[in-house]
Each structure stands twice: as structure tokens, then as C-alpha cells.
Amino acid sequence: MRILCLHGKGTSAAIFRSQTSSFRAQLADKNIEFDFVDGPHLTTAAAGVDLFYDPPYYAWYDGDGLETVREAHNWLNEYIAANGPYDAAMMFSQGCVLGSSALILHQEETPDMPPPFKAAIFICGGASLSVLEEMGFHVSAEARERDAASRSALVLQAGSMSLMTKGGNRWTGLGSLSDGLSEEELRNEIRSPYRIAIPTVHIYGSKDPRYAAGVHLSGVCEPEKRRTYDHGGGHEIPRTAAVSNSIAKLVQWALEQAETS
Template identity: 75%
Template sequence: MKVLCLHGKGTSGAIFRSQISTFRTKLPDDIEFDFIDGPFKSDAAAGIDIFYNPPYYSFWENDSVDSIRATYDWLTGHIAKNGPYDLALMFSQGCVLGSSALLFHQEETPHLPPPFKAAIFVCGGASLGVLEEMGFHVSAEARERDRASRSALAQQATSSALLAQGANRWTGLETLDSGLSEDELRKEITSPYRINVPTVHIYGSKDPRWAAGVHLSGICEPSKRRTYDHGGGHEIPRTAAVSNSIAELFQWAVAQSGSN
């Protein structure tokens, strides 16, 4: 089976390979991972340059719907040349691209196979601009939560915060807690349809972007959805317990996609 891997902004395919190395060791050896680089050179994501050397990449230079659509066209070309893919594994900005690709496909080419048969979203949400263009209703509360969480992430993920506080830099819900349950948060965005491939949603309760991950899970088909809170921040924890859980969810997604 073949897995498309979409990294976060200001990192790279090689960095994403390193970030998921712990749970990858718990997977079968016959899985082929395709770690691609975004098409744009980028500054390093906050804290990344402490551990990883350049180059760093992004999937777009701004978050406009037009930019995301252009990168979707680029990704479609990559898939046509290098696919098909059974599964997509995505982190942060990669989740925006992957979820947008599935939505654009459902709107524009529903008669064709989806760009991948199942999706695993890690610490990421959807583009609210894309959702609104697709006919979704994004509440004012969801939009404000998105804005505040981006600001909080920018403050908590800096290199200085990492060096000074380590894992304690993540305050997540302590500063952004809405008091809402996951089910209540999902109701902040209403959809005319849902992403219909099997999906796994992995997010951390200390991640300022936690609500974005929950919102994304809400626009995916509930009967084909699994969620997991790893308890950390905007990261992929490498503890044995988290790695085992992610590996199990990965295997579930593989089984749901019909891949061997």
C-alpha cells in the first residue's frame, strides 16, 4: 500500500519523516511512504530550526482560497504521476491541503476516485475560507476561535518558548477553553455534505489548535470517523502509549480503505 505524506508549514518531507519515526516502527514493513515537499520555500516553523536544518517548505504563500486551489491543482498532478494512494497522512498545514483536496474533489469530480481512499489528520483543521466557498456555514464563534488559536500557537511554538519551557509551553485549552464538548464544537460548522472517506483525527488537548482539529472531524462522515486526543500540544508525541495508539488507528484506516 502507498501513503501520501503532507508535512506542516515551514518543515519538509524529510522532517515529517523524522517526526513520525516512532510510530512508523510499529507498522508493517511493506508500507510505502511518499514524503513530498511543498512547492514553496519557507522560513522554518517556530522551533523547527532548533532541531532540523533547512530547506523548509510550505504548500502556499498565503491562505487564500485561490492559493489553496492552485496547490490542489499541483497536488492533483503529483498524484496522477506518482499515485494512486491508499491513504494520506497529514500534519497541520498538510491537513488543510488534504481536507481541501477531498472537498474540491467531491464538488468538481465526484465521478472519479478520490485522491486517496482514507485520511489521517494530525493537529490540523480545514480552511474556513474553503468551507464557506463550498457552502458550509461557519459560525462567528468558530471564526473567532480560529483566529485566537492561531495567535496563541504563534506565541507558544516559538524557539524561545521551547528552550525556556519545553513541553510546558503548551497551555492550549487553559487559555482558549470554551467549556464546550467536542460534539458541541462540531455544531459550530454546519455542512451541506461531509467528507465521505474513512478518516482519523488526532489532536492534543494542550494544542491551541485543538478546536480546529475537532471542527475538521465534524465535517467528516461520523460512521467512518475515529478520533484520538494524544494529550499534548501542536506536535506528535513519541511516547510508547501515543505511538501504539496512532499505529492502531493507522491500521484501522488501512483496513477501512480496503488496502492490503
């Protein structure tokens, strides 16, 4: 089984490989090939990343409009055509935007063709609200407000100063903008004319400022074909044994679904 791996903005294939090493170690006895790919654009380091990882750093695209994401989607299609096929895709942060946009654009424009992958594993990331609106999804004003605030909060909480002074306590989520709302209430902030139809896994952390974005994305996917998991942390992949074991099981589930779909 082959998994295409799409990193977050301001990181790299090598960094994503390191970030996922703990749960991938639990899958070492499985016949799984992880293909970690660098984005096509050089960029600066994501907040806090340069404290642990050396450059270069990459992004899949700059900006957040439909045409910018569509260019990245075209690049991805070319890569898959040359290096695929893939049974699943595993994505983090900006990689989730690219992967979800690719699936939505496929469903809108070429629904009679096979999707670019058979299952998706989204980690700490959401969909592009701009792409969703362009494709006919209704995005509420509350979702827009939360999305903008979460991006600013992420930069502050993930930044080098916060990391050095607060360590693991730097993750405080988004506060009042998401407190008290259930996951189902968050999902209902985006109304979908259709949903991503392949099996999906959604891994997010309740202390991540981008937590709501991850929950929103899960609502754009078929409820009967999705699995969700709150790892309890921030914009990261915790390496504890319990979290690693849970994520490994979810990856296995996604691949089993891909094999039978």
C-alpha cells in the first residue's frame, strides 16, 4: 500500500517524515510505503520550526484563492500521474488544504474519473474556505471569523518566543471563539451541497488554534466514511505512546477502507 505524504507550509518532506516517525514506527511490520514530497515553492520557516529543523522549507502555494490552490492542484495531479498511483494521502496543515481541495475539485469537475487517492488522513488542518465558497458551499460568518482569528493565534502560540518561554503550555487554542461549541455545532457552520465521498480520517487537537478548521473539514466529508480523533494537544503530532498507537490504528483503518473501496 502506498501513501502520499503532504507536509505543512514552511516545513518539508524531511520534517514531515520526522513529525510522523513515532506512529509510523508502529506500522513498520506492515507493507506500507510512505512517499514524502517537497512542495514546489521555497518559503520561510513556519513559526517555531527553525528552532528544530534546518532549511530549506517549502509550501504548496502562496495565498488562499481558488486559482492559487488550483495551480497547486494541477501540480499535484502531474506528480501523481508520474509517481502514482496512491492508495491514500496523509496530510498536515497546508497539505490538508491541498488534499481536500483536490478531492473537492475532482468531485465538481471530473466525478466520473477515479479520485486522486482512495482514502485521506487529515492531520491538524482544514479546507480552504475560499475554495469551498467558490464550489458552492455556504460558509457562515462565524466560521470566517474563527478562521481568521485562528491563523493569527497559531503564529503567536507556535512562535519561537512562545515555545522557549512556555514549552508545551504554549497551546491554548482559540479561547472564547470556540469554547462551548460541540463538534457537530462547528460542522454545521458550513453547509455542503455534496461531501468528499472517500473514507477519511481527521486528527486534530483541542488546544490547537486551528482545531475548528479540522472539525469543519470533517463536516465536509461523508459521516459514514469518516473517523475522527482529538489528540488533545496543539498544532502538532504528539509522540506519546497512546497518541501514536491511536493514529497508527486510524492509518490502518484508512488503508483497509482504500483496499476494499
